Amino acid sequence: MSFFKIIKYWFTEATHFEGTIVASERIGTRIQKVTIALPSQIAEPFHIGCYIQTIAWGCIPRAYSVATADTRTFTILVSFSGGGAGARFFRDAVVGDKVTCYGPFDDFPYHYGTGRAKVFFATSTGVAPFRRMIEEAIKENVNSVLLLGSPKESDIAFKKEFEELSRKHPSFTFVPCVSDADASWSGARGYVTDQVNGKEEFLGKSDVYICGIPAMTFGVLGALKGIGVPKNQIFVQKFG
Numbered sequence: 001m002s003f004f005k006i007i008k009y010w011f012t013e014a015t016h017f018e019g020t021i022v023a024s025e026r027i028g029t030r031i032q033k034v035t036i037a038l039p040s041q042i043a044e045p046f047h048i049g050c051y052i053q054t055i056a057w058g059c060i061p062r063a064y065s066v067a068t069a070d071t072r073t074f075t076i077l078v079s080f081s082g083g084g085a086g087a088r089f090f091r092d093a094v095v096g097d098k099v100t101c102y103g104p105f106d107d108f109p110y111h112y113g114t115g116r117a118k119v120f121f122a123t124s125t126g127v128a129p130f131r132r133m134i135e136e137a138i139k140e141n142v143n144s145v146l147l148l149g150s151p152k153e154s155d156i157a158f159k160k161e162f163e164e165l166s167r168k169h170p171s172f173t174f175v176p177c178v179s180d181a182d183a184s185w186s187g188a189r190g191y192v193t194d195q196v197n198g199k200e201e202f203l204g205k206s207d208v209y210i211c212g213i214p215a216m217t218f219g220v221l222g223a224l225k226g227i228g229v230p231k232n233q234i235f236v237q238k239f240g
C-alpha cells in the first residue's frame, strides 16, 4: 500500500472512535498516565502489545502503546520528553475531554509457548506494552525479567505494581535502572544497555522484547548482536 493510501485508510476507513478521558495522573516529571473510556463496552479488552493512534486537537496523530485495558477503558503512558504536540495535548487535557482514536493496531504481540524465559528492556513509557506481557509470562509459568530504565526513581511508571508482582511471583524479577539516582537509591544505576553484561548466557536462551525511543532500542539491539542472541528471539517496538 502506498504512503498516501495508508494515510487515507487511517483517517477514513480504519476503525476509529471518540474516547473520553476518565483519569489523568502525573508520574514524576516526565509521564502522564491517561485512561480513556470507550464509547461503549466491547466484547474483549484490546489485545496485548497493541497501540492506538490518538489525534491531538483534531489533526495531529500520535501513537501510544496500550498499557492496560478492560472492556470499557484503556490506559496509555504519554512521555513529555519529546515535548511536542502529543506531550502538550495530554499534559493539558482534563477528565471529560474527548480524544479521537484510531485502532487498535496490533504490531508487537507476545509470543506464547516458546518455552523460553522473557526479558523485557524498556525506558520510560516504553514499559507500556510490558505491563500486560509480564502477567502473561507469569501465567505461562516462564521466568521473566523487566529491565526498566529511568532518569529518576520517581519517574518509574507502575513501580508499585511491578514490585508487588515480583514479591508474589518468584518467576518475575523487576530491575529498575536509574541513571540519575539520588544517593539513597540502592538499586541498579546507569542505563539498561549496561545490564547486558554478565547476562550473556541467560539472554541467549531467552525471548527478548525491547520497547522505547530509537536511541535505546538500537543500543540494546547492538549489545544483543554483540553477544550473539539469535534474531528470531528478539522483538522490538520502536517509538519513532
Ligand SMILES: Cc1cc2nc3c(=O)[nH]c(=O)nc-3n(C[C@H](O)[C@H](O)[C@H](O)COP(=O)(O)OP(=O)(O)OC[C@H]3O[C@@H](n4cnc5c(N)ncnc54)[C@H](O)[C@@H]3O)c2cc1C
Residues within 6 Å of the ligand: 051, 062, 063, 064, 065, 066, 076, 077, 078, 079, 080, 081, 082, 083, 084, 085, 086, 087, 088, 125, 126, 128, 213, 237, 238, 239, 240
Ligand atoms: C507504535 C508506536 C507506539 C508508541 N507508543 C508510545 C507510548 O506508549 N508512549 C509515548 O510516550 N510515546 C509513544 N510513541 C511515540 C509517540 O507516538 C510520539 O512520537 C512521542 O511521544 C513524541 O510525541 P510528541 O508529540 O510529544 O513530540 P514530537 O513532536 O513527535 O517529537 C519531538 C522530538 O522528541 C523525540 N521523541 C519522540 N518520542 C520520544 C520519547 N518517547 N522520549 C523522548 N524523545 C522522544 C522525537 O524524535 C523528536 O525529536 C509510540 C510510537 C510508535 C510508532
